[in-house]
Every structure is written in structure tokens, then in C-alpha cells.
Amino acid sequence: MDSEIGKGRPCIEVIEACGEWFVRVVEEDQELTQSFELESVALAFAEGQRIRLHLDKFARL
Numbered sequence: 001m002d003s004e005i006g007k008g009r010p011c012i013e014v015i016e017a018c019g020e021w022f023v024r025v026v027e028e029d030q031e032l033t034q035s036f037e038l039e040s041v042a043l044a045f046a047e048g049q050r051i052r053l054h055l056d057k058f059a060r061l
Helices: 039-052
Strands: 011-017 020-027 030-036
Touching: 011 039, 020 039, 030 039
Parallel strands: none
Antiparallel strands: 011 020, 020 030
């Protein structure tokens, strides 16, 4: 799935790398990346951000 960065739309992306889970939240001109040890915690964080930003879904890359 293509990243939404630079397209003017908020998005949330979840990715696993080197045994860690990362959630990237993009809104307007800000980008925040948060790391988590547990997948379940990362997904819960991503879901909370999805609700906050009124998005239909988040991307798992």
C-alpha cells in the first residue's frame, strides 16, 4: 500500500521491523513515529489514532 505522505490526507501505518512494531501517524504537516515491543499494543495505539482522526482504516505494511 502506498504511503499517504505528501498527499494532504492523514494516515496511520503499522510496520514490524527487527522485532519491534512501529506506528506512524501522519496528519496535515506533522508526522509521529512511535515504537512498541508488542504487536497488540501497537495495534491498539493505531486503532485509537484511527478513531481520533476519524479514519476508516489504518495500513499494515
